[in-house]
Amino acid sequence: MAAPAEDTPVGRRLKNVKNIIIVCSGKGGVGKSSVSTQLALCLRASSPTARVAILDVDLTGPSIPRMLGLDGHPVHQSSDGWVPVYADGSEARLACMSVGFLLKKKEDSVVWRGPKKNAMIRQFLSDVRWGDLDYLVVDTPPGTSDEHLSLVEHLAPVHSRLSAVIVTTPQAVALLDALKCLSFTRATSLPVLGVIENMSGYVCPCCGEISNVFSTGGGEAMASREGIPFLGSLPIDTELVTLLDASDVSKAEDTASTSDGEVRSFRLLENYEKTPTASLFKTIAEQITRTLASRQSEGDVAIQQTA
Amino acid sequence: MIALQQSTPAPDPLSVPSNAPEHCPGTESELAGKADACAGCANQEICASGQSRGPDPALPLVRARMASVKRKILVLSGKGGVGKSTFTAQLGWAFAADEQIQTGIMDVDICGPSIPTILGIASEQVHASSSGWSPVYVQDNLGVMSVGFMLPSARDAVMWRGPKKNGLISQFLKDVDWGTLDYLVVDTPPGTSDEHLSIVQYLKESGIDGAVVITTPQEVALQDVRREIDFCRKVGIRVLGLVENMSGFVCPNCKTESQIFKPSTGGGRKLAQDMDVEFLGAVPLDPRIGKSADYGISFLDEYPDSPATTAYLDIIEKIKEQLGD
Ligand SMILES: Nc1ncnc2c1ncn2[C@@H]1O[C@H](COP(=O)(O)OP(=O)(O)OP(=O)(O)O)[C@@H](O)[C@H]1O
Ligand SMILES: Nc1ncnc2c1ncn2[C@@H]1O[C@H](COP(=O)(O)OP(=O)(O)OP(=O)(O)O)[C@@H](O)[C@H]1O
Ligand code: SF4
Ligand SMILES: [Mg+2]
Ligand SMILES: [Mg+2]
Numbered sequence: 001m002a003a004p005a006e007d008t009p010v011g012r013r014l015k016n017v018k019n020i021i022i023v024c025s026g027k028g029g030v031g032k033s034s035v036s037t038q039l040a041l042c043l044r045a046s047s048p049t050a051r052v053a054i055l056d057v058d059l060t061g062p063s064i065p066r067m068l069g070l071d072g073h074p075v076h077q078s079s080d081g082w083v084p085v086y087a088d089g090s091e092a093r094l095a096c097m098s099v100g101f102l103l104k105k106k107e108d109s110v111v112w113r114g115p116k117k118n119a120m121i122r123q124f125l126s127d128v129r130w131g132d133l134d135y136l137v138v139d140t141p142p143g144t145s146d147e148h149l150s151l152v153e154h155l156a157p158v159h160s161r162l163s164a165v166i167v168t169t170p171q172a173v174a175l176l177d178a179l180k181c182l183s184f185t186r187a188t189s190l191p192v193l194g195v196i197e198n199m200s201g202y203v204c205p206c207c208g209e210i211s212n213v214f215s216t217g218g219g220e221a222m223a224s225r226e227g228i229p230f231l232g233s234l235p236i237d238t239e240l241v242t243l244l245d246a247s248d249v250s251k252a253e254d255t256a257s258t259s260d261g262e263v264r265s266f267r268l269l270e271n272y273e274k275t276p277t278a279s280l281f282k283t284i285a286e287q288i289t290r291t292l293a294s295r296q297s298e299g300d301v302a303i304q305q306t307a
Numbered sequence: 308m309i310a311l312q313q314s315t316p317a318p319d320p321l322s323v324p325s326n327a328p329e330h331c332p333g334t335e336s337e338l339a340g341k342a343d344a345c346a347g348c349a350n351q352e353i354c355a356s357g358q359s360r361g362p363d364p365a366l367p368l369v370r371a372r373m374a375s376v377k378r379k380i381l382v383l384s385g386k387g388g389v390g391k392s393t394f395t396a397q398l399g400w401a402f403a404a405d406e407q408i409q410t411g412i413m414d415v416d417i418c419g420p421s422i423p424t425i426l427g428i429a430s431e432q433v434h435a436s437s438s439g440w441s442p443v444y445v446q447d448n449l450g451v452m453s454v455g456f457m458l459p460s461a462r463d464a465v466m467w468r469g470p471k472k473n474g475l476i477s478q479f480l481k482d483v484d485w486g487t488l489d490y491l492v493v494d495t496p497p498g499t500s501d502e503h504l505s506i507v508q509y510l511k512e513s514g515i516d517g518a519v520v521i522t523t524p525q526e527v528a529l530q531d532v533r534r535e536i537d538f539c540r541k542v543g544i545r546v547l548g549l550v551e552n553m554s555g556f557v558c559p560n561c562k563t564e565s566q567i568f569k570p571s572t573g574g575g576r577k578l579a580q581d582m583d584v585e586f587l588g589a590v591p592l593d594p595r596i597g598k599s600a601d602y603g604i605s606f607l608d609e610y611p612d613s614p615a616t617t618a619y620l621d622i623i624e625k626i627k628e629q630l631g632d
Contacts, residue, residue, distance in 0.1 A: 026419055026464075028387015028497040033527070060498035061385050061531040075309045082309060102309055107533035109385075109541060111320040111499045114469035115329040142387045142497060143418030144464045145472070172601035173392070176461055177419045183464040202556070202567065209560035213567070213594050215601070238567055245526040245571040 009126035011157030013081075016132040019292050020158065022151065022190065025167045026177030028142035031198035031234075033063035034244055035167050036139035041272050042285035043135045044094050050134050053084060055124055056098035057151055058141040059117050060110050065100035069246040069268050075101045081129045088266065097128050114146035121150045142177075144184040152188045160299065163292070164190045165231070168222070169199045170215040175222055182226060191295075193288050194229035195219050202236040229291075231284045237277040243268075321508050321542055324350055324363065325473035325501060366512065368481035373513035376411070376488040378630060381506065381518040381544065385531030387497035389523045390552035390590070392421040393600050394619075395494035398519075399426070400605045401623045403449040408489045411442060413479055414453035415506055416496040417472050418465050423455035427603020432456050439484040452483050469501035476505045497531070499538040507542050516630055517547035519587070522578065524554055524570035529578050536582050547629045548585035550622055551575030556592040557614075567592060585629065588622040591615050 014020070023036045036054055044052045056064035065071050068087045075097070076083045084095035099110060099120065112120075130136065141147050155162055164185050168178035178195070185192050197219025202211045213236060223230035272278055318333025330344035339345070340355025348354075373379070382395045395412060402410040414422035423429040423443075431443040433456045442450030454465060454475060467475075485491065496502055507515065518539055522532040532549070539546050551574055557564050570577075579586035590596075593615045599606040607616050 027421075028389075028419070029523075029528075030388055058498075060500055061387070061534070063527050063531070066527055066530060077309055106530065107537055109499045109534040109538040111504065111538055111541065113323055113325055113327070113501050113504060115327070115331075117500075119329045144466045145418050146468050146501070149466060149468060169388075171597050173421045173424050174388075176421075176424060179462040180419065180464040183462055184466060187464065187466065204558040204561060204563065205565050206558060206563035207561035209558055211556075211559060211594060213556065213592060214597050215594075236567055238565070238569060241525055241527075241567070242569050242571055245569070 008157045010122070010154050013126050013128070013130060014136070014155075014158050014161075017130060017136050017158070018134050018161065018296070020136045020138065020155065020162050021193070021288070022138045022140060022162065022164045023167060024140045024148065024164055024181050024184070025142060025174075026144065026179075026181035026184075027168065027174040030167050030169045030174055032142070032167050033058070033067060033139050034240065035165070035196060035198065036137050037064065037067040037244065038272070038277070038281045039165070039285060039288070040094060040135075040137045041269055042278075042281055043137070043289070044088070045269065045273075046285060046289055049093075051093050051132055052135045052137065053095035053097070053130055053133050054137045054139060055128075056096070056100065056139045057121055057124065057147050058139060059099045059112060059120060059147065061141060062098045062100035064096060064098045064139055066246055067244040068094075068096055070096060071100070071106060071246065073101055078129060081127045083129055087268065095130065095133075097124055114150075117146045118150040121147065122154050125154050144180060148184065152190065159189075162190055163193050163295075165193050165288070166195045166228075167198055168195060168219045170197055170212070170218040172218070175218045178219075178222060179226075182228070192228050193291055194231035195223040196231045196284060197233040199236050200233040205238070229287070231287055232280060234277055234280055237275055239275045240277050243271055243275060320504055321511065323504070325470045325505060326350070363477070363508070365477040365481050366509065369477065369509045370512050372481050372483075372485065373510065376485060376491045376513070378490045378516045378632070379493070379510055379514065380490065380516055380547070380626075380630075381493045381495060382521065383495055383503070383518045383535050383539070384497055384521040384528075385499065385533075385535035385538075386522065386528040389497075389521045389528055391497070391521050392416070392425055392494050393596060394519070394521055394550060394552065395492050396422065396425045396600070397607055397619050398492050398623060398626075399445075399449055399451075400607055401620065402490050402492075403446060404607075406448060408448060409487055410449050411485050411488045411491040412449070412451045412494065413483075413491060414451070414455065414494045415476055415479065415502045416494060417454045417467060417475060417502065419496060420453045420455035421600075422451060422453045422494055424603060425600045426451060429455065429461065429603065436484065439482045440478075441484050450485065452479050472501050473505040476502065477509055480509050499535060503538065504542075507544065511543075515544050517545040519547050519626060520549045520584070521552055522549060522575050523552055523568045524566070524574040525568040526572040528568070529572060529575070532578065533582065536584060546584045547626055548587035549575050549579045550587045551589040553592045554589040559594075585625070587625045588618055590618045590622070
């Protein structure tokens with residue numbers, strides 16, 4: 001349909017991006033950024049040619065650079081726009097863009113009201129050289145506010161390629177906000193790929209006893225009540241926390257250069273695949289790719305029919 | 308390379324009104340009302356006239372209402388889900404344990420209000436009277452205001468941009484009949500956004516006594532907390548101290564302690580030292596804290612002998628000390 005609508009700076013820039021997945025939650029700290037990171041890693045690993053990117057629109061609390069071990073990397077300008085930072089060096093199949101790369105000092109606070117946030121998000125979508133992508137994963141801040149509204153607004157030209165993943169933890173306070181997030185996706189007609197329940201249960205490393213530190217099961221119940229797919233639960237995984245904290249990287253941080261960035265990122269994917277969560281997440285990512293693929297073929301059919 | 312900081316000095320964040328456009332030079336700037344960015348801004352006339360510093364008519368009303376509030380404390384964190392709302396609730400309960408002390412809790416997390424649930428008053432509504440909106444009372448001396456009391460249904464999303472949030476926060480400060488309060492504790496959303504700027508702008512004149520900053524032990528949280536402390540310094544709020552929450556978990560079966568959110572870079576204690584703020588203490592992970600919050604009951608009253616309760620009470624004592632109370 002609307003070919004002219006796609007002819008906006010954002011529409012043109014994202015012309016060759018097949019799927020855009022918005023990761024959101026309502027509640028803070030439930031694991032949006034870690035789910036975004038893991039999803040991107042799994043999608044990249046899903047095929048030897050898959051091209052993936054993460055856009056971090058958490059402007060005041062960007063976590064993605066740290067989680068990908070890319071803290072302190074600069075962003076360069078080219079004649080064709082900003083060049084994203086690649087987590088996998090010269091292979092360039094995992095791109096990333098975040099406010100975190102643009103700060104002079106990483107402890108600088110970003111104190112912006114809505115209009116500035118809006119402008120930054122527009123630039124992220126229209127001025128970054130995203131290129132051809134199979135998946136663009138968007139990590140969002142908690143809530144349903146300026147960042148989310150701006151994001152959906154600027155992405156309107158590519159609306160048919162948008163979908164959302166809702167992350168929650170099992171507590172009532174988190175589920176309540178997840179419902180709000182779901183209302184947001186409905187109000188903005190974002191198709192929901194499903195709900196992930198994160199930090200569900202903890203296995204004591206000493207005796208193996210499973211403690212429901214943050215309770216358990218609420219995410220699945222919510223998904224079935226709301227008639228949306230439940231993608232799976234991820235238990236508390238302390239190895240994952242340490243991996244995403246990138247503590248081993250921080251020592252070498254000041255000497256960060258593209259060449260050791262490359263070595264490091266292979267290490268990231270390799271190390272990730274060793275965590276207990278990786279295999280669980282793989283099935284989540286597979287469900288997502290399957291849904292997206294079937295939607296895409298339906299879309300193709302629809303286009304053929306109208307043509 | 309590209310950096311966010313441009314050659315022109317950034318405006319003082321507190322002098323950018325919530326309804327100003329992207330490139331507002333700040334109402335305190337020489338260029339206020341005269342910059343290119345000012346074209347079409349609703350405040351242009353006032354700013355250009357140079358007489359009114361800060362075009363918000365709510366300010367005097369806020370000042371009047373806040374005159375009867377002795378202590379104003381913000382609970383902050385750059386990171387989401389670290390336990391700000393839970394801590395705010397414990398602080399409120401602990402202050403209000405003394406019948407002589409009047410306490411108020413104001414929840415400015417407009418998109419994700421948790422305070423009504425945690426305090427067990429989620430089904431309450433706000434009532435209007437001649438002297439303004441009246442807070443919802445958990446007990447005689449603990450009044451609460453939250454957007455959660457104003458939604459037709461708990462599942463409704465509040466999809467608001469900055470100016471509307473700013474408007475509601477000003478109403479919470481000027482139209483709520485708080486009465487005389489010894490403490491007003493403000494729960495905030497994570498980050499450094501419109502809500503934070505608005506609350507600081509409105510309370511600046513009445514005076515904020517300080518902020519309690521909450522973190523969890525892992526680096527991903529600490530990096531956001533450094534930014535939050537930087538924010539406090541930028542806008543001139545005193546940091547009363549840092550609390551490390553979810554600091555270790557004792558298995559209920561074998562009683563062994565393990566670190567779920569491992570302090571890979573030294574945790575809250577080191578951060579407090581590095582940034583020269585007081586370390587107020589560490590609260591362990593205790594599943595009963597989450598359950599109490601979900602059921603809206605006071606953890607401190609329910610489990611008075613737990614290590615987490617001891618930790619909370621120690622921290623609250625230290626906060627009082629910092630305040631000189
Ligand atoms: N399954 C898990 N097990 C243990 N820890 C986890 C798990 N998922 C995420 N975490 C950790 O919890 C913390 C919060 O996660 P994360 O930063 O991804 O949340 P978020 O929703 O993006 O937070 P914010 O709202 O601040 O953006 C991180 O330190 C992360 O490593
Ligand atoms: N020490 C603790 N032990 C166990 N659970 C805790 C502890 N502190 C907080 N929680 C639980 O963790 C979750 C997050 O806490 P809370 O909602 O207070 O965080 P927050 O910082 O206010 O989050 P948000 O950024 O979304 O506002 C809640 O379910 C709460 O009950
Ligand atoms: S008129 Fe005043 S508030 Fe509006 S942009 Fe100019 S300086 Fe900012
Ligand atoms: Mg995040
Ligand atoms: Mg909260």
